Amino acid sequence: MKKLRILLIVPVIGIFQFCGSSKKATETKTTAPVAKAKTISFETDVKPIVMNTCAPCHTVGKKSHLFEYDIAKEHIDETIERIKKGEADRGFMPKNGKKMSDADIAVFEQWKANGFAK
Template sequence: MKKFKITALILPLAVVLSNCSSSKKGKSDYVEAKKISYTADVKPIITNSCTPCHMPPQGKKEPFENYTQVKEHIAAIIARVKLPQDDRKFMPPVNKKPALTDEQVAVLVQWQQQNMPE
């Protein structure tokens, strides 16, 4: 019976102490968001999803062929790719290219939030 009482006291104490380890002090649960850049992250999405309509000389729409043009229009781009697919302003047109994935849209949004580094 004494063995049971000692075990019943030691087990909860061990759990509490393991969560109070000094190695965890000072560490934060905050994880810094990945830095998004135009060249590495945004340009491939734009090139894949907006070609040829927004890429001169074939493109007849607002050009998105470089950093400056995409940066200037990022708010409109994000708004259009977030529309319901049956909205006539949705981009890219369903009959031409697949819709951007949630992850791709998140990259565009995060890039905008990070002040659009090149």
């Protein structure tokens, strides 16, 4: 009987959370529900963004090889700082490119917040 009660409570909590978050989504456009809903890992989330957005500058040659786990981790604070800058600001990344989406920026922040999952 106790088990049954728990089973009934869980969906109710789920519905409340859903209502709460959908309300927020219409209020602020900067939330990134996709990035928050799951654990961000380097191989599946961070690396593909680096390969799409930061190549070829950071994948070949002398610039930091941000597609390598250790190097991306080592540069995470500078990376977050730079991708959050305005396109015209000094040090903005991707250099000469377009500002990344809020969701993609959130991937880097979440990766750090989650403790750098591989």
